[in-house]
Amino acid sequence: MKRVGVFICHCGSNIAAAVDCEKVAENAKSFPGVAFSTDYKYMCAEPGQDLIKKAIKEHKLDRIVVASCSPRMHEPTFRRCIESGGLNPYLLEMANIREHCSWVHPDDKERATFKATELVRMAVAKVLKNEPLDKSTIPITKRALVIGGGIAGIQAALDIANAGHIVDVVEKEPSIGGRMAQIDKTFPTLDCSACILTPKMVEVANHPNVNLITYSEIEKVEGYVGNFDVTIRKKARSVDMKACTGCGTCYQKCPSKVPSEFEMEMMDRKAIYTPFPQAIPNKPVIDRENCRYFKTGKCGVCQKVCPTNAVDFTQEDELVTERYGAIVVATGFDLFDESVYGEYGYGKYKDVITGLHFERLINASGPTMGKIKRPSDGKIPKNVVFIKCVGSRDEVKGKAYCSKTCCMYTAKHATLVREKIKDSNVYVFYMDVRTPGKGYDEFYTRTTDQFGAKYIRGRVSKIYEKGDKLIVRGEDTLLGRPVEVEADMVVLATAMVAKSDAAKLAQMIGFSYDQNHFYTEAHPKLAPVETHTAGVYLAGACQGPKDIPDSVAQASAAAVKVCGLLSKEEMPTEPIISAVDEAICAGCGMCVPVCPYKAIDMKVIQERVHGKTISRKVATVNSGLCQGCGACTVACRSAALNLKHFTNEQILAEVDALCL
Amino acid sequence: MKYAYYPGCSLSSTGIEYDMSTKKVAKSLGIELWEIPEWNCCGASSAHLTDHLLALALPARNLAIAEAEGLDVAIPCAACYARCKATEVEVKNSQEMKKTISEVIEREYAGKTQARALLDVFVNDLGLDSISALVNKPLKDIKVASYYGCLLVRPPRLGFDDPEDPQSMDQLIKALGGTPVEWAFKTECCGAAHATTKSDVGFSMIEKILTAAKEAGADCIATACPLCMNNLDMRQSQVEAKFGKNYGLPVFYFTQLIGLALGLNPEELGVNKHFVNALGLVKKLLEAEGRRDTA
Numbered sequence: 001m002k003r004v005g006v007f008i009c010h011c012g013s014n015i016a017a018a019v020d021c022e023k024v025a026e027n028a029k030s031f032p033g034v035a036f037s038t039d040y041k042y043m044c045a046e047p048g049q050d051l052i053k054k055a056i057k058e059h060k061l062d063r064i065v066v067a068s069c070s071p072r073m074h075e076p077t078f079r080r081c082i083e084s085g086g087l088n089p090y091l092l093e094m095a096n097i098r099e100h101c102s103w104v105h106p107d108d109k110e111r112a113t114f115k116a117t118e119l120v121r122m123a124v125a126k127v128l129k130n131e132p133l134d135k136s137t138i139p140i141t142k143r144a145l146v147i148g149g150g151i152a153g154i155q156a157a158l159d160i161a162n163a164g165h166i167v168d169v170v171e172k173e174p175s176i177g178g179r180m181a182q183i184d185k186t187f188p189t190l191d192c193s194a195c196i197l198t199p200k201m202v203e204v205a206n207h208p209n210v211n212l213i214t215y216s217e218i219e220k221v222e223g224y225v226g227n228f229d230v231t232i233r234k235k236a237r238s239v240d241m242k243a244c245t246g247c248g249t250c251y252q253k254c255p256s257k258v259p260s261e262f263e264m265e266m267m268d269r270k271a272i273y274t275p276f277p278q279a280i281p282n283k284p285v286i287d288r289e290n291c292r293y294f295k296t297g298k299c300g301v302c303q304k305v306c307p308t309n310a311v312d313f314t315q316e317d318e319l320v321t322e323r324y325g326a327i328v329v330a331t332g333f334d335l336f337d338e339s340v341y342g343e344y345g346y347g348k349y350k351d352v353i354t355g356l357h358f359e360r361l362i363n364a365s366g367p368t369m370g371k372i373k374r375p376s377d378g379k380i381p382k383n384v385v386f387i388k389c390v391g392s393r394d395e396v397k398g399k400a401y402c403s404k405t406c407c408m409y410t411a412k413h414a415t416l417v418r419e420k421i422k423d424s425n426v427y428v429f430y431m432d433v434r435t436p437g438k439g440y441d442e443f444y445t446r447t448t449d450q451f452g453a454k455y456i457r458g459r460v461s462k463i464y465e466k467g468d469k470l471i472v473r474g475e476d477t478l479l480g481r482p483v484e485v486e487a488d489m490v491v492l493a494t495a496m497v498a499k500s501d502a503a504k505l506a507q508m509i510g511f512s513y514d515q516n517h518f519y520t521e522a523h524p525k526l527a528p529v530e531t532h533t534a535g536v537y538l539a540g541a542c543q544g545p546k547d548i549p550d551s552v553a554q555a556s557a558a559a560v561k562v563c564g565l566l567s568k569e570e571m572p573t574e575p576i577i578s579a580v581d582e583a584i585c586a587g588c589g590m591c592v593p594v595c596p597y598k599a600i601d602m603k604v605i606q607e608r609v610h611g612k613t614i615s616r617k618v619a620t621v622n623s624g625l626c627q628g629c630g631a632c633t634v635a636c637r638s639a640a641l642n643l644k645h646f647t648n649e650q651i652l653a654e655v656d657a658l659c660l
Numbered sequence: 661m662k663y664a665y666y667p668g669c670s671l672s673s674t675g676i677e678y679d680m681s682t683k684k685v686a687k688s689l690g691i692e693l694w695e696i697p698e699w700n701c702c703g704a705s706s707a708h709l710t711d712h713l714l715a716l717a718l719p720a721r722n723l724a725i726a727e728a729e730g731l732d733v734a735i736p737c738a739a740c741y742a743r744c745k746a747t748e749v750e751v752k753n754s755q756e757m758k759k760t761i762s763e764v765i766e767r768e769y770a771g772k773t774q775a776r777a778l779l780d781v782f783v784n785d786l787g788l789d790s791i792s793a794l795v796n797k798p799l800k801d802i803k804v805a806s807y808y809g810c811l812l813v814r815p816p817r818l819g820f821d822d823p824e825d826p827q828s829m830d831q832l833i834k835a836l837g838g839t840p841v842e843w844a845f846k847t848e849c850c851g852a853a854h855a856t857t858k859s860d861v862g863f864s865m866i867e868k869i870l871t872a873a874k875e876a877g878a879d880c881i882a883t884a885c886p887l888c889m890n891n892l893d894m895r896q897s898q899v900e901a902k903f904g905k906n907y908g909l910p911v912f913y914f915t916q917l918i919g920l921a922l923g924l925n926p927e928e929l930g931v932n933k934h935f936v937n938a939l940g941l942v943k944k945l946l947e948a949e950g951r952r953d954t955a
Contacts, residue, residue, distance in 0.1 A: 342824020
């Protein structure tokens with residue numbers, strides 16, 4: 001005979017003002033299975049908890065109902081309480097008579113009391129069906145994976161490594177450094193981007209706890225928090241990393257020229273190349289698609305000139321699988337394709353460039369050695385027009401969101417043009433100037449007041465070529481007048497967009513992304529670096545447009561989360577997960593695609609039917625991955641899947657108690 | 661190939677040569693045009709400035725007659741086309757509007773028949789290859805500024821060509837043996853009625869287009885809109901006087917250029933009806949043709 005104890009909490013006057021708690025306790029005495037029922041002013045306080053523990057002993061109670069606030073608030077408290085009273089913590093049920101009753105019905109005590117009684121009736125019916133559940137633990141692999149070797153990935157890796165954990169950094173490109181390596185100067189201090197980035201690149205490369213895996217991509221991710229099995233494709237570099245000294249003879253002699261991605265195709269690189277002089281590792285790769293040897297079988301110059309015989313045309317992609325306890329995703333961003341803007345010439349005017357092109361144009365090691373020159377004819381521009389929000393805040397042609405960084409980098413560009421070309425005129429077309437950041441608005445004010453950039457509030461409706469000039473036509477909405485500027489060069493502040501393969505990686509690892517393919521944090525305020533998948537964290541612009549300070553801050557935050565996880569030997573698992581009744585599982589597999597956490601697989605079992613051994617497929621739940629959402633139990637046609645603690649039988653008992 | 665033909669009001673008055681050339685050229689190219697009997701005015705800008713339902717009901721009546729015949733409607737005038745297209749789309753997308761419109765015009769109209777720009781029909785249905793196969797007097801050495809105006813290829817998504825840098829007329833000029841010039845004012849507004857009501861605004865808009873065409877090296881302008889024709893052709897001498905310029909830029913309907921390339925009589929195409937002398941250019945073309953023949 002099950003013996004249920006019912007405890008009604010007044011919550012001071014929070015509940016008692018609207019609900020007659022004594023009466024509810026009295027009513028509960030008549031419910032089937034109830035052996036004891038009482039009420040108390042503060043059930044969560046120590047005397048209240050003692051009351052429960054004492055009653056368990058005195059009345060030989062074996063399951064407990066607490067009618068008080070939301071279980072979000074105090075379920076853990078009361079679970080601990082009855083556990084120390086000698087009961088399994090899952091033999092507790094809470095009836096929420098505060099948020100669900102007294103707070104919403106403050107003016108009708110009689111009916112509120114009736115509702116509270118019914119809520120308790122349901123809880124009693126359910127607790128009678130509750131089963132004791134046990135937490136288990138899973139071991140944690142003490143190794144972290146950082147995907148992406150830009151500034152966010154570098155910072156996260158350094159912080160994890162400095163805390164004493166081993167960390168692997170996987171970077172798709174031949175070198176780490178990411179977008180920040182392409183940038184010339186950083187706002188609002190105008191310090192040189194490379195000067196602050198390269199020391200960090202060196203530090204991460206030399207750190208004894210960091211293992212750089214460049215020119216590599218994630219191929220497959222399996223497992224769950226503490227135990228991710230990640231397969232990494234190490235693309236064939238065609239250069240033996242151990243033998244190569246990075247002398248550079250090969251790319252000096254290589255005859256195949258290819259537009260350099262790093263220089264925004266304004267300069268050539270060779271088919272065997274390092275993306276930029278400060279690359280780390282400073283060892284080249286062969287771009288096989290453009291290599292003469294791989295295309296025609298003839299050439300091999302690099303191999304002949306290499307003093308250490310490091311060039312190896314026979315290298316093949318290598319797949320390695322490694323186990324990690326946690327993953328930081330820091331894959332960065334791409335730039336919006338401005339060629340959707342017909343009014344700006346669909347990307348066909350040579351002197352209409354993006355902000356990233358401009359970064360290379362002002363960089364001392366860029367295609368013009370730091371002199372601002374027009375891409376079309378190499379002339380120094382006199383009138384430079386900047387257009388902000390190209391692709392941002394434009395729901396029709398681009399993205400609805402603000403790219404956050406453009407106001408500041410445009411102000412930076414405007415300042416640099418005025419600084420480098422003394423007789424220049426700078427015009428900035430803008431919708432709003434958004435400068436929320438430390439020292440940001442002061443920088444913008446200097447751009448206009450000290451450097452004399454002319455800000456025009458309005459959109460540009462058209463750019464067209466007239467001779468060697470670009471006519472920029474727009475509106476000055478403050479003057480309420482159309483304006484026309486004869487420009488030598490136009491710089492577009494194109495939106496930051498998610499990487500083209502962002503969705504693919506998210507699906508592979510198993511976490512969510514938004515309609516713009518930016519990765520979704522677990523909570524926009526309170527869990528900004530976590531994903532909904534345990535053990536997977538976010539850093540940098542892959543989560544949304546971000547500048548360098550924000551990316552670095554988020555990377556360090558993600559690193560702390562990783563360190564917290566890796567500091568434990570093992571972690572407890574929540575027992576409220578799905579379970580399969582293999583006897584009635586039809587093996588239809590409907591639950592597999594429904595599961596958002598990739599926690600369900602099909603397995604083959606053997607059983608004897610009518611004296612014969614047959615094998616059939618059934619579903620199986622991975623307890624490490626299952627988050628207890630219950631989606632599979634709805635999809636299951638034979639009701640073989642049940643969510644523990646919320647089984648069909650338990651829920652129906654509640655419904656019956658209310659309705660029968 | 662058979663289409664219902666909706667000429668619209670302008671084509672029986674200021675734009676009569678558009679009607680003449682359309683009919684001549686269609687016949688030569690083997691396109692049968694069935695003129696919608698008792699067609700009414702599309703409402704142009706007056707109707708949609710007055711009342712939304714009126715603006716839809718007027719074109720709907722014409723479209724309904726064509727729909728009963730099971731024919732798509734070929735429309736030369738860019739403004740008529742825009743009004744008809746807007747009606748077709750709105751009725752197609754709203755059951756409620758379909759009911760209301762059918763009640764107002766006292767005919768069934770479901771938005772099934774398609775409103776088509778005549779240029780679209782020539783370029784995309786008939787095809788450039790079929791047209792160039794029939795060309796016997798190619799527009800050799802003639803540089804044409806294709807001028808689409810603001811309505812023909814807009815709004816985006818509904819139109820048959822790129823709204824910012826349309827190509828269909830340029831391709832057509834090429835198929836006729838001419839040279840389309842690269843210029844940035846293809847879809848600029850000609851000022852429409854501003855030339856009449858606010859002439860300083862209207863004239864400066866016309867001036868920009870004519871100047872751009874001249875600077876692009878065009879010998880003439882091709883258009884698909886009777887109002888654009890009015891502004892660029894009839895107002896050209898006034899604009900020249902006001903801005904102290906000398907353009908001498910003949911303006912043709914694209915149908916007239918097809919006709920000339922097919923070797924049709926210029927007067928039957930109404931080429932003699934323009935304000936800026938267009939026959940001079942035609943004469944030059946014919947002379948060049950003659951020289952090539954004798955050589």
